[in-house]
Each structure stands twice: as C-alpha cells, then as structure tokens.
Amino acid sequence: xxxxxxxxxxxxxxxxxxxxxxxxxxxxxxSISAQPAHAGDCRAAAEWLRGQLAGIGFEAAVKETAGHPAxxxxxxxxxxxxxxxxFYGHYDVQPADPLELWTSAPFEPVLVDGPHGPRIRAxxxxxxxxxxxxxxEALRAWHAIAGSPPVAVTVLIEGEEEVGSPSLDAFxxxxxxxxxxxxxxxxxxxxWDIDTPAITTRLRGxxxxxxxxxxxxxxxxxxxxxxxxxxxxNLLTHILGALRTADGRVTMPGFYDGVAELPEALAAQWAGLxxxxxxxxxxxxxxxxxxxxxxAPLERLWARxxxxxNGIWGGYMGHGSKTVIPAEAHxxxxxxxxxxxxxxxxxxxxxxxxxxHLPADAHAxxxxxxxxxxxxxxxxxxxxxxxxxxxLAEFGREAVLSGSGGSIPVVESMRRLLxxxxxxxxxxxxxxxxxxxxxxxxxxxxxxxxxxxARLLGRLAARG
Amino acid sequence: xxxxxxxxxxxxxxxxxxxxxxxxxxxxxxSISAQPAHAGDCRAAAEWLRGQLAGIGFEAAVKETAGHPAxxxxxxxxxxxxxxxxFYGHYDVQPADPLELWTSAPFEPVLVDGPHGPRIRAxxxxxxxxxxxxxxEALRAWHAIAGSPPVAVTVLIEGEEEVGSPSLDAFxxxxxxxxxxxxxxxxxxxxWDIDTPAITTRLRGxxxxxxxxxxxxxxxxxxxxxxxxxxxxNLLTHILGALRTADGRVTMPGFYDGVAELPEALAAQWAGLxxxxxxxxxxxxxxxxxxxxxxAPLERLWARxxxxxNGIWGGYMGHGSKTVIPAEAHxxxxxxxxxxxxxxxxxxxxxxxxxxHLPADAHAxxxxxxxxxxxxxxxxxxxxxxxxxxxLAEFGREAVLSGSGGSIPVVESMRRLLxxxxxxxxxxxxxxxxxxxxxxxxxxxxxxxxxxxARLLGRLAARG
Numbered sequence: 001x002x003x004x005x006x007x008x009x010x011x012x013x014x015x016x017x018x019x020x021x022x023x024x025x026x027x028x029x030x031s032i033s034a035q036p037a038h039a040g041d042c043r044a045a046a047e048w049l050r051g052q053l054a055g056i057g058f059e060a061a062v063k064e065t066a067g068h069p070a071x072x073x074x075x076x077x078x079x080x081x082x083x084x085x086x087f088y089g090h091y092d093v094q095p096a097d098p099l100e101l102w103t104s105a106p107f108e109p110v111l112v113d114g115p116h117g118p119r120i121r122a123x124x125x126x127x128x129x130x131x132x133x134x135x136x137e138a139l140r141a142w143h144a145i146a147g148s149p150p151v152a153v154t155v156l157i158e159g160e161e162e163v164g165s166p167s168l169d170a171f172x173x174x175x176x177x178x179x180x181x182x183x184x185x186x187x188x189x190x191x192w193d194i195d196t197p198a199i200t201t202r203l204r205g206x207x208x209x210x211x212x213x214x215x216x217x218x219x220x221x222x223x224x225x226x227x228x229x230x231x232x233x234n235l236l237t238h239i240l241g242a243l244r245t246a247d248g249r250v251t252m253p254g255f256y257d258g259v260a261e262l263p264e265a266l267a268a269q270w271a272g273l274x275x276x277x278x279x280x281x282x283x284x285x286x287x288x289x290x291x292x293x294x295x296a297p298l299e300r301l302w303a304r305x306x307x308x309x310n311g312i313w314g315g316y317m318g319h320g321s322k323t324v325i326p327a328e329a330h331x332x333x334x335x336x337x338x339x340x341x342x343x344x345x346x347x348x349x350x351x352x353x354x355x356x357h358l359p360a361d362a363h364a365x366x367x368x369x370x371x372x373x374x375x376x377x378x379x380x381x382x383x384x385x386x387x388x389x390x391x392l393a394e395f396g397r398e399a400v401l402s403g404s405g406g407s408i409p410v411v412e413s414m415r416r417l418l419x420x421x422x423x424x425x426x427x428x429x430x431x432x433x434x435x436x437x438x439x440x441x442x443x444x445x446x447x448x449x450x451x452x453x454a455r456l457l458g459r460l461a462a463r464g
Numbered sequence: 465x466x467x468x469x470x471x472x473x474x475x476x477x478x479x480x481x482x483x484x485x486x487x488x489x490x491x492x493x494x495s496i497s498a499q500p501a502h503a504g505d506c507r508a509a510a511e512w513l514r515g516q517l518a519g520i521g522f523e524a525a526v527k528e529t530a531g532h533p534a535x536x537x538x539x540x541x542x543x544x545x546x547x548x549x550x551f552y553g554h555y556d557v558q559p560a561d562p563l564e565l566w567t568s569a570p571f572e573p574v575l576v577d578g579p580h581g582p583r584i585r586a587x588x589x590x591x592x593x594x595x596x597x598x599x600x601e602a603l604r605a606w607h608a609i610a611g612s613p614p615v616a617v618t619v620l621i622e623g624e625e626e627v628g629s630p631s632l633d634a635f636x637x638x639x640x641x642x643x644x645x646x647x648x649x650x651x652x653x654x655x656w657d658i659d660t661p662a663i664t665t666r667l668r669g670x671x672x673x674x675x676x677x678x679x680x681x682x683x684x685x686x687x688x689x690x691x692x693x694x695x696x697x698n699l700l701t702h703i704l705g706a707l708r709t710a711d712g713r714v715t716m717p718g719f720y721d722g723v724a725e726l727p728e729a730l731a732a733q734w735a736g737l738x739x740x741x742x743x744x745x746x747x748x749x750x751x752x753x754x755x756x757x758x759x760a761p762l763e764r765l766w767a768r769x770x771x772x773x774n775g776i777w778g779g780y781m782g783h784g785s786k787t788v789i790p791a792e793a794h795x796x797x798x799x800x801x802x803x804x805x806x807x808x809x810x811x812x813x814x815x816x817x818x819x820x821h822l823p824a825d826a827h828a829x830x831x832x833x834x835x836x837x838x839x840x841x842x843x844x845x846x847x848x849x850x851x852x853x854x855x856l857a858e859f860g861r862e863a864v865l866s867g868s869g870g871s872i873p874v875v876e877s878m879r880r881l882l883x884x885x886x887x888x889x890x891x892x893x894x895x896x897x898x899x900x901x902x903x904x905x906x907x908x909x910x911x912x913x914x915x916x917x918a919r920l921l922g923r924l925a926a927r928g
Binding site (some may be wrong): 033034035036094095097098101162163164204206208210215216217218219220221222223224225226227228229230231233234236237238239240241242244246248277280281284285286287288289290291292297300301304306307308309310311312313314315316317318319320321322323324325326329330331332334336357359360361369370404405406407430433434435436437438 | 497498499500558559561562565626627628668670672674679680681682683684685686687688689690691692693694695697698700701702703704705706708710712741744745748749750751752753754755756761764765768770771772773774775776777778779780781782783784785786787788789790793794795796798800821823824825833834868869870871894897898899900901902
C-alpha cells in the first residue's frame with residue numbers, strides 16, 4: 001500500500017503543471033449561477049467536468065435539475081471495498097463585479113507570484129473550482145497508477161451553490177438511490193494557515209433575502225412633494241437601521257431564540273488557537289471588530305449569528321445632484337445562523353419585521369433566495385479519524401478542528417435527505433479573497449490538497 | 465397702449481405653432497448639467513439661446529463661468545422707460561433616467577393630447593426651457609409689433625440651476641454692473657391650477673449632500689468576515705435611519721433652530737385655498753401624508769423643512785444573491801430649508817452628525833453639492849402689484865400668493881449680490897412630472913404664460 005501511495009503522490013507531483021492547466025480550462029468558463037445570461041456557461045462547465053470524469057474511468061452524466069444542471073458520476077472501485085465515498089463540489093461561481101477592481105480579468109486565469117510562491121488568480125480559483133479539482137486530480141492519479149480509486153466513488157458537482165442551492169434538495173430526494181454512499185467528502189473550506197491543515201466541524205447557516213420597497217407611482221420632485229410624499233429610501237434605511245443596534249445585535253424579535261452559549265471546552269480549544277483578530281482585520285484594512293461586544297473573536301465568526309446588508313440601491317446614483325423622491329428602493333441582506341436557529345422562522349421574522357414597520361402606501365416584497373440552518377458535524381466518525389491521520393502525515397501537524405462562518409447548505413441537505421455525514425477538508429486561506437475581486441488560490445495549497453485527497457482515499461480503503 | 469397690446473397678444477396667438485417649434489428645437493438639446501458628458505450640449509443650448517436673442521434685437525453673448533456658460537443679453541428698450549427688467553431662466557435640465565419609464569424619448573419632444581388639450585412632453589418641457597421660452601416669445605412679439613420691448617431688458621440664462629448653481633454667485637458678483645436692473649422676473653414656478661394663476665412669495669432652500677462611506681480595503685465574504693468586519697451599508701443605513709424619526713422629524717441637533725411658526729394670517733390664507741392633499745397624493749399613487757404630524761398640508765410643503773434621501777447604492781445590486789460585505793456605500797440626501805435656517809450650519813450639522821456616528825475604521829466623505837436658504841419675497845412691490853393686475857386681466861381670476869416647496873437659489877443670490885427683488889410668476893402645474901419621466905408642459909399654459917409676460921412688460925412700462 002505504501003509503495004503504491006508513494007507512486008501516486010509522485011505522479012501528482014510530476015503532473016502538477018498539467019493539473020493546473022486543466023483547472024485553468026475550467027476557470028475560463030464564466031459559470032456565474034446568479035446571472036441568467038450565464039446559464040449556458042454553467043451548462044458548459046458541467047459538460048467539461050463530465051468529460052474529465054469520463055476520461056478517468058467514471059460513468060459520468062450531466063443531470064437536469066430545476067435550475068442549473070448537476071454532474072453525477074460513479075466508479076465501482078476495485079469491488080468489495082468500503083466505505084463508498086461521495087465527493088461533492090460546485091462548479092458555479094459568484095458574480096465577478098466590481099470588475100474594475102480586478103488586477104487581471106476574472107475569467108482569464110493567471111499564475112502570479114506571491115509570498116507563498118505561485119498563486120492562481122481567477123473567479124472560482126479556490127471557491128470552488130480549485131478545491132473541486134483537487135479531489136478530481138487525486139482520482140486521476142489513482143486512475144493513472146492503480147487503474148481505479150481504492151474505494152467505490154460517487155461524484156456530485158452542483159451548479160447553484162452560490163445562489164443558495166435552490167434545486168439541490170429536490171435533486172437529492174429524487175436521486176437518493178443513485179447517490180447512496182457511506183460518507184461525503186467536501187473541499188469548500190479553509191486551512192488554519194498555509195502550514196496548518198484544518199477540518200471544519202461547525203458551519204453557520206444562511207437566510208438571504210431581498211426587500212423591494214415601493215411607494216409613489218413615479219419618481220417625484222423632492223421640493224414639490226417633500227413633506228407630504230412617502231420616500232421609500234427614507235423608509236428602507238429606517239427599517240434596516242432599526243434591524244440592528246449600533247454594536248451589531250439583531251433587534252428582530254425572536255432572532256436569538258435557540259442560540260446556545262458556546263460549550264466551555266470548545267471555547268477553550270478555540271481560545272488556544274492564538275487567532276489574532278487584529279491581524280485578520282488588518283489584512284483587509286480594518287482594526288476594530290464590529291461584531292457583538294463581549295464575545296471572543298472566533299465565537300463571533302463561527303458561533304454567533306449576524307445580519308449584513310449585502311446590497312442596497314434606489315433613486316439617483318449618477319454624478320452630482322438630482323432632487324428626486326424615488327418610487328422604489330431595494331436591499332439585499334443576509335443572516336448568518338448558528339445551530340438552534342430555524343431558518344424558516346428567521347425568514348418569517350424578517351417578513352414580520354418589515355410589515356410591522358410599513359406605513360400605509362408603502363408596499364414591500366420580501367423574497368427569500370436561500371435558507372439553511374447552522375450545523376455541527378460529528379467529531380468521532382471513522383472518516384474524521386482518517387482525515388486527521390492523513391493530514392498529520394501530509395503536513396506534519398495536527399489538523400485544527402475549526403468552525404466556519406460561512407454556510408454550505410449541502411451538508412445539512414445530505415444529512416437530512418441522504419443520511420450522510422460530511423467530512424469538510426478544505427485548503428483555502430483567509431486571504432484568498434473569496435467572493436471579492438482578485439480571488440486566488442495558492443498553488444501550494446492546490447498541490448498539497450490534491451496529495452491529501454489521494455492519501456485520504458488510500459486510508460479510507462485501508463480502514464474498510 | 466391697449467391697441468398695441470392687443471396687436472401683440474394677437475401676434476402671440478397667431479405665432480403659437482412657430483413658438484412651439486422653437487421650443488422643440490431647444491428641447492432637443494440634452495443639456496444635462498449634472499453629467500460631464502453633456503457639457504457640450506449645455507454650451508450648445510447657450511449658443512442657441514444667444515442666437516434667438518440676437519434675432520430679436522438683443523445684444524447677446526455666451527459668457528464663461530467656472531462651470532457651464534451663461535447667456536447674457538441686453539436691450540435698451542425705447543429709451544428713458546423704467547423699470548429696467550432682468551429676466552432670469554435656466555437652460556440646463558435634470559438627468560432623464562430612469563429612461564425606461566419614459567413613454568417617448570426625453571430629448572425628442574412630442575405634442576400629445578391630454579385632458580387640457582395638447583401638451584408638450586420632453587425633459588425640460590416646463591423646467592425651465594418651456595417657461596424661459598414664454599418670456600422669450602413675449603419679447604419676440606414686442607419686437608415684431610412694436611420694434612422693441614417697452615422697457616429696458618436684461619436677460620440672464622444660466623446652465624447650472626439643476627446642480628445648485630455653483631458658479632452663479634461668483635458670476636453675479638463679477639458682472640454686477642452688467643446685470644444692473646430694477647426688478648427680476650422669473651418663471652420657474654407653478655400656477656395654482658390650470659385656470660388660476662399664482663405668484664410665488666415663499667421658497668424653500670436646499671442643502672444637497674453626498675455621503676461616501678468606506679470601510680475595508682476590499683469586498684469581503686459575509687460568511688468569513690460577518691461578525692468581525694465593519695459593514696459600511698449597515699453603518700450608512702443606521703446613520704440615515706437615525707437622522708429622521710419614523711414620522712418625519714429630523715433628529716440632527718439644531719436642525720430646527722430659527723424655524724418660525726407660520727404667521728396666523730398666512731396660515732389662514734393657505735387654509736382657504738382648499739388644497740386637497742388626498743387628491744395631490746392620489747395623483748401619484750399615495751394616500752397618506754408622510755410628513756410631520758400636526759402640521760397643515762401646505763405648511764408641510766411650503767413652510768416646514770424636510771430631509772429626503774435622493775439616492776443610495778452599495779454592494780451587490782444584480783440578480784439573485786451575493787454574500788458580500790462591501791467595501792463602500794453611498795447616499796445622496798437633501799434638506800429643504802425654510803427662512804431662518806442657515807444652510808452652512810445645516811451642512812456642518814450633517815457633517816457633525818455623520819462624524820458622531822462613525823466608528824473606528826469607517827471613513828466618510830460628506831460632499832455638499834449646493835446650499836441655499838429659504839426665502840420670502842416682498843408682497844407689496846410695484847412689480848408684484850403689476851403682476852397681480854395683468855394675471856387678473858389674462859385669467860379673469862386673482863392670482864394665488866403661494867409658497868413653493870422647491871428652491872430657486874438665484875432669488876436669494878440676486879437679492880444678496882445685485883440688490884434685486886424677484887417676481888416669481890410661473891405657469892407649471894403640479895402634475896407636470898418635473899424631474900421625473902414624462903415631464904410635460906401644457907400648451908395652454910405655455911400660451912397663456914407668453915401672453916401674461918407680454919402684458920406684464922406693457923404694464924411695467926405704463927407704471928414707470
């Protein structure tokens with residue numbers, strides 16, 4: 001086994017340039033799931049992945065969903081080996097705007113030098129095309145050296161993760177038999193730092209909403225109508241301003257229902273990680289935490305719910321002045337949730353909060369783009385133990401058992417609909433500029449992540 | 465005199481189609497002062513007006529200012545006649561967006577049928593190209609029939625009224641001698657209704673500001689940074705929400721300093737006008753006043769200060785969801801002021817209010833695009849008396865002595881810098897959609913306004 005694994009790891013090392021080239025091919029496809037104009041690109045990305053999987057021995061198909069298609073592929077492995085592993089990834093990416101802040105074009109990937117050596121810059125470099133391609137390349141290396149992965153493998157790559165996976169649950173429910181496995185492996189999270197691997201055991205959930213506020217039937221002159229006519233931007237800012245206190249607590253009734261205090265043991269473990277919030281914030285030009293007072297930094301990021309307004313628009317946005325009372329105003333906002341909070345209740349709470357603040361003549365539509373609960377994953381499963389062992393072998397350091405402030409709704413969906421626990425072994429870094437201009441992925445992380453996945457496959461087979 | 469005036473009015477009646485055609489020529493020039501791309505169009509509008517004035521016997525010039533040029537023209541009249549009248553207008557217009565809400569292109573004027581007969585639809589139809597062309601056409605008729613206006617006339621047409629007239633004060637101060645006159649006549653206000661003329665005796669002032677808020681050095685993922693990083697939209701909505709109470713009072717310290725209660729006599733006169741706020745609001749799809757409680761409708765519109773957010777933008781404004789904490793957020797807002805409020809103190813008050821709510825790491829630039837005080841004009845001047853007489857003659861009804869919620873900064877500037885009182889005799893209607901899509905001007909108003917200006921010139925000359 002060790003000789004074979006050594007050969008596989010050597011193959012990965014030798015093949016790194018080609019692997020990077022394949023990732024670049026995928027990054028060139030602008031598969032932005034949020035924008036209908038890119039629906040064709042989403043399908044093209046799915047087709048490209050299907051082709052790659054077919055090329056390394058998988059029976060692979062592009063499957064329709066209610067939205068963008070998913071890629072599903074199967075390999076029986078050597079036969080008789082357990083566990084059956086399901087790899088999950090997503091090929092869709094966030095919108096690239098503001099485009100003018102990119103150093104190079106978001107869908108023309110480049111390799112540039114950084115403090116940790118070469119890095120890949122492109123939209124989706126790390127989230128999640130780069131991380132998906134790590135386990136694809138690990139499977140490719142097993143195929144090249146051993147002729148097959150050492151266990152049965154199912155692949156599921158969806159195309160709607162960045163818009164809240166609206167079609168995923170129905171797809172999982174309808175394909176339960178086809179997606180049967182023993183454990184799910186996902187790389188969509190981060191390392192502790194460039195030298196220290198991490199396994200994410202706690203994820204925040206999400207409720208994402210858009211508020212569309214309407215008042216008068218047309219734009220009005222603020223001189224002629226000011227003092228009489230309802231201004232929907234005044235109203236929207238009033239409501240959004242009332243939704244949070246100045247120090248970051250959400251005022252919506254019932255918002256904190258079910259939110260448990262962090263267990264002391266976990267709080268102590270996180271405190272021992274030496275997380276330097278000043279450096280974390282300093283990396284993005286900030287110096288003072290803006291979250292709830294009286295909470296530890298990692299608690300605020302991993303174990304406390306939040307409310308952020310993600311976008312707002314209305315009225316005159318051009319140069320200079322226009323004295324208008326607009327007819328409409330709009331905002332997008334999201335709540336990060338922790339275990340114990342019910343996303344459906346939070347969504348309804350927002351609708352109720354807006355309605356309670358709505359005067360006559362104002363009309364507000366609240367559209368929910370996605371909801372998922374916060375979750376915790378088991379710390380003592382065989383897969384978790386295997387992952388900790390191989391990460392120690394690859395990096396020479398214990399993996400941090402971390403939380404994550406972001407949400408991966410599929411983890412909850414796979415648990416609920418497929419009965420599957422997820423292993424969240426990711427290789428991104430905090431400074432990867434996920435969702436921002438100049439998103440990047442360290443080539444070193446891509447390389448060691450690929451090696452780690454190759455090791456994990458071997459270890460899972462060995463454990464049976 | 466009466467025969468000559470009759471001939472002049474008959475000429476105006478006969479020439480109406482041609483006059484409307486000349487106005488259309490001016491309306492086709494997209495002289496949007498707020499947008500640098502239209503600087504050439506602003507100059508083209510000034511040149512066009514200069515040519516028109518030269519064609520009716522004026523010595524006319526396009527004069528440079530620090531911004532868009534002004535048109536200045538002189539006619540000595542018959543010699544010896546007093547008073548010397550200064551006509552003021554502005555050739556610049558508001559931006560036309562949102563373009564998709566126009567029934568026809570904003571800079572392709574059309575004549576369409578309405579309940580009061582034909583109406584002119586275009587950006588600037590009434591504000592202020594149409595109203596400026598009324599007194600231009602009155603001067604043209606005097607020129608055609610009498611060979612000259614009956615009094616000495618100076619014309620001043622500026623190109624920056626819609627952006628707060630930033631260059632006007634310096635221009636007036638530098639051209640004091642050239643602009644010497646006894647009274648200013650301005651048509652940039654409205655009638656009481658289609659059959660009832662009005663003279664505006666009270667105007668609200670304006671402070672227009674833009675707030676540019678910055679926090680992190682780049683856009684951030686709301687999952688990775690939410691709970692730690694400052695969100696500038698959260699902050700901006702919090703500040704703007706705190707700036708007003710839910711029922712429309714401004715909370716900025718000192719905002720109401722110097723605001724006097726409305727004199728009882730004026731309150732009684734306005735109450736007698738039978739203003740129906742329900743109909744006023746119903747015309748734009750609203751039903752309930754949104755201004756300060758406990759104030760009469762016209763008091764809120766004409767004699768109480770307001771705060772309206774005119775535009776807001778930041779973060780993701782596209783389709784669907786993007787879980788971003790943006791680096792920036794922006795808003796435009798304006799205060800309507802009444803006599804007694806000091807615009808400079810209000811502007812400083814806004815800066816102080818923003819600064820007082822600004823946490824560490826947030827940076828806010830407050831840019832003032834224009835400031836002007838609220839003003840009242842004299843009710844008993846010879847020009848006011850003349851105007852009331854000729855409006856009664858033209859319409860068969862007494863003119864309403866009204867207030868206006870809008871600001872005309874030039875009125876205050878001409879008083880302060882030229883020692884000139886202004887007569888505000890305008891012919892717009894409340895439903896003209898000033899500053900909005902489908903701005904229009906009733907042809908009947910254009911026609912009777914032209915006749916009224918021709919009458920006014922005659923009456924001013926007769927009174928000496």
